[in-house]
Amino acid sequence: MPSASDTTTVTSAATGDTTRRRGSMLLKAVALAVLAAGVLSFPSVAANPFILSVGVVIMSYAVLATSWNFVGGFTGYISLGHAAYSGLGGYATGLLVIHTGINPWLAMVLAGLVVAALAVPIGIASLRVRGASFVIVSIALVLILLLVFQSWGSFTGGSNGLRVPRPFGPEVLRPEQHERFFYLHALLLGVALLVWWLIDRSRFGTGLKAIREDEDKAQALGVPTFTYKLIAFVVSAFFTALGGGLYALWFGFLDPIFQFSILVGSYMVLMSLLGGIRSLFGPFLGAVIVGYAVEYFKNQYGDSQFHLVAMGLLLGLVVLFMPDGIIPAATNLVERFRPQKTSIREVSAADLAEQRRTAGPEAGQADQQARTDDGTDIPSTDTPTDTSVTEGARR
Amino acid sequence: MTATSETAGPSTAAPSTPSLATVELRKSFGGVHAVDGATVTFHHGKVNALIGPNGSGKTTFFNCVTGMIKPDSGSVSYRGADITGKAPHRIARAGVGRSFQLCRIFPRMTVMENMLVAVRSTSLRRQLSSARNPEELDRARGLLARVGIEHLEHSLARDISYGQQKLLELAGVLMADPDTIMLDEPAGGVNPALIDRIANLVRSLNAEGKTFIVVEHNMDLVMSLSDHVVVFDRGRPICEGTPSVVQNDPRVLEAYLGI
Numbered sequence: 001m002p003s004a005s006d007t008t009t010v011t012s013a014a015t016g017d018t019t020r021r022r023g024s025m026l027l028k029a030v031a032l033a034v035l036a037a038g039v040l041s042f043p044s045v046a047a048n049p050f051i052l053s054v055g056v057v058i059m060s061y062a063v064l065a066t067s068w069n070f071v072g073g074f075t076g077y078i079s080l081g082h083a084a085y086s087g088l089g090g091y092a093t094g095l096l097v098i099h100t101g102i103n104p105w106l107a108m109v110l111a112g113l114v115v116a117a118l119a120v121p122i123g124i125a126s127l128r129v130r131g132a133s134f135v136i137v138s139i140a141l142v143l144i145l146l147l148v149f150q151s152w153g154s155f156t157g158g159s160n161g162l163r164v165p166r167p168f169g170p171e172v173l174r175p176e177q178h179e180r181f182f183y184l185h186a187l188l189l190g191v192a193l194l195v196w197w198l199i200d201r202s203r204f205g206t207g208l209k210a211i212r213e214d215e216d217k218a219q220a221l222g223v224p225t226f227t228y229k230l231i232a233f234v235v236s237a238f239f240t241a242l243g244g245g246l247y248a249l250w251f252g253f254l255d256p257i258f259q260f261s262i263l264v265g266s267y268m269v270l271m272s273l274l275g276g277i278r279s280l281f282g283p284f285l286g287a288v289i290v291g292y293a294v295e296y297f298k299n300q301y302g303d304s305q306f307h308l309v310a311m312g313l314l315l316g317l318v319v320l321f322m323p324d325g326i327i328p329a330a331t332n333l334v335e336r337f338r339p340q341k342t343s344i345r346e347v348s349a350a351d352l353a354e355q356r357r358t359a360g361p362e363a364g365q366a367d368q369q370a371r372t373d374d375g376t377d378i379p380s381t382d383t384p385t386d387t388s389v390t391e392g393a394r395r
Numbered sequence: 396m397t398a399t400s401e402t403a404g405p406s407t408a409a410p411s412t413p414s415l416a417t418v419e420l421r422k423s424f425g426g427v428h429a430v431d432g433a434t435v436t437f438h439h440g441k442v443n444a445l446i447g448p449n450g451s452g453k454t455t456f457f458n459c460v461t462g463m464i465k466p467d468s469g470s471v472s473y474r475g476a477d478i479t480g481k482a483p484h485r486i487a488r489a490g491v492g493r494s495f496q497l498c499r500i501f502p503r504m505t506v507m508e509n510m511l512v513a514v515r516s517t518s519l520r521r522q523l524s525s526a527r528n529p530e531e532l533d534r535a536r537g538l539l540a541r542v543g544i545e546h547l548e549h550s551l552a553r554d555i556s557y558g559q560q561k562l563l564e565l566a567g568v569l570m571a572d573p574d575t576i577m578l579d580e581p582a583g584g585v586n587p588a589l590i591d592r593i594a595n596l597v598r599s600l601n602a603e604g605k606t607f608i609v610v611e612h613n614m615d616l617v618m619s620l621s622d623h624v625v626v627f628d629r630g631r632p633i634c635e636g637t638p639s640v641v642q643n644d645p646r647v648l649e650a651y652l653g654i
Contacts, residue, residue, distance in 0.1 A: 203511070204522040210512040213501035216463060220495070222487040222514035222571050278503070 035281075036190075043182050049175040056178055058291035059185035060247045061271060065283035066192045067239035068268040071232050073196075073277035074205065076212030077127065080265045081138035082240050084145050087259035088115045089241025090248035091149065091156060094164035104167040108245035112238050119237035123230045130215070139262060146260035161255040164248045181250040188246055189284065192239045197280055199232075208232055209278075263308075267294075270311060274318050276325025285326060290314070413474070414439040414575050414606045415460060415491065420469035422459050429455035430466070431630030437575075437623070439474070442597060442607040444617045444638075447627030448651055453610045454496055456627070457579055461493050462486045473575070488514065492573030494564050496580050496610075502553035506544065506563055509552050510535035513571035538566045542596060558589045565596065575606040582613045594620055618642065626650065 046052040068082045092111030097104050126137040149156045199205040207228050210218035219225045275286030297307035322329045416436040422429050429452045437443040445453050458464040460471050462483040470479045501509050511526045539545040542562040582590045611617050618638040625635040628650040
């Protein structure tokens, strides 16, 4: 039975909750500002153009991994063939610029839209199958595109590759180019992250996450699962294509063997898994680590295949020790030092005695009430008021 | 099935409107006729029970009715409208909610997130708006309180006990505000105290006008809870009526005991 003192505790607990939430929001805002400042100041602290170019490569990977995560992270459909969309985005951008001479940035956006349109029938066909079958289907597409782009020399440049005109004039020197493209990639990454965040907090996002957890169950609750998956897939393809297009404009040369490679698609998956596919910044973090490692190994061991061995090892370690990725693992570690929550309502002996005393003769009746109204597995003394009190006390 | 009219007890004396109804529903897996020409009518506003020995096709029947499996032939209607072969989410939004055998929840989402999955409207604006709108959160908290697990709101669904997961599944189904709720073994694997609580919930929800269709093996629960019982054997109903009528039917004893 609620008493005056109960009410005060409850109110203070509620205020405490709001303060805590505000505190955590402030913390997040500060962390975000620090992260943004860190990323944006990179070109000015990069020691030389080579380091800066590595930065651009890493940002490109971050864009691709974050784009991959629209479908991988939300719906749990693991596509190993996302290189298809980055490759198509790159080629479409290059070919549009070469053949129509339109503004390269416009070409990049148009390429993104074309790839998104192509992703609709591809998605309708491939999203019918789940799990391992979906992975195989996604790989098949990359291999088909590789063959097409290698063989169709007259249009795509074939195995000789395709030279993409640079968007900036000859007066813009190479380091300056790198710097501009670093910021452009950062901008695209920012947009992709923003859209991911918006979806994450929406009802649509809740539906997608439910699909990842249990697709049939989600559908039984009214979620139009196929439409949801398809939308996520198309959004993912769109951003991946933009990432591919931006890379093409920066690098200036496309070779089918690198554009349509299973390896690029696998990197997107590895980066996302490493950072954490259920976290907004997971793929970004993974891209920084994997991107850096790849460049380091290539630099140290040249053209050997050693970087592939190292990546395979890394993937093995992630799956073994951090199946949810770095960000959830780190969050769990922090949570461990916080007061433990239990799934059982706690009522101290003193509280119990107090309740019995206040309740007095009505106790028996109250017990029955509790059983029929919201009785729980444990003794009937816990009415909702008590919960707030004990939870308040534990905070 | 003509048993209905003959065996109408006092509780079904009032003219009852059909809720879900099937005609000659069939579904085979290879040579196994899981549902074999089932013609069943469940009554609106009642607690209907579907019982039968293991392997008698109850769950397949459930899955055909809710669109999870496409029936080979026959038809399903809900409150007069044909819903045969419609997608599960359409049937759900038409007002038929269901739980699953062995309890299915979204393990790596919090209890509250589990509650927010149910879709009642697919308007673009609504889908793109924040999932955590105050009105929806209040409704979810109300339902969690009703099943008695409101204190677990922030816990991951996989971390709560099996009984609590069962309650969460029921509350999640209620979030979609269905008229008809199909429960597949609500008492399976839970302790007696919790069975009582689930039974009370079903009763109070029924009193508010919800129709129930319950597949259950716990005979005490079935007999105490339901207004109308349909007995399945080998993919089709063999008998139906009030609990007392069904209990004394020789065909039911035969099906269960194999005499």
